[in-house]
Amino acid sequence: MSDAPAEARLLALRAEAEAELRAAGERIDAMTAARADANTDDEHDPEGATIGFEWSQADALRSVLRQRLAEVDAALARIADGAYGVCAVCGEPIPAARLEARPTTDRCIRHA
Numbered sequence: 001m002s003d004a005p006a007e008a009r010l011l012a013l014r015a016e017a018e019a020e021l022r023a024a025g026e027r028i029d030a031m032t033a034a035r036a037d038a039n040t041d042d043e044h045d046p047e048g049a050t051i052g053f054e055w056s057q058a059d060a061l062r063s064v065l066r067q068r069l070a071e072v073d074a075a076l077a078r079i080a081d082g083a084y085g086v087c088a089v090c091g092e093p094i095p096a097a098r099l100e101a102r103p104t105t106d107r108c109i110r111h112a
């Protein structure tokens, strides 16, 4: 069985996550800059709370995306090792349908 389609899918996922991560980082930078400006004007800026909420959402999104990137990289490493598509617990092949739905998984359905 060739892992080429899986690798292509993972690389596409990786590019997507990286682009989203970059966008989230830019939003956080913009908010940080906006907050710094706001603080010099008025500590009790009514927008301060909103910015804080958006900031924590963007920060949480960034954590999720970093996690996803790590999972994609781990899956790519398993492809390189020839261990991709094999359950890390029981060593049985992971069904193609499951790999299609969750390309970064290293567990069969039973051990998910």
Ligand SMILES: [Zn+2]
Residues within 6 Å of the ligand: 087, 088, 089, 090, 091, 092, 107, 108, 109, 110, 111
């Ligand atoms: Zn298993």
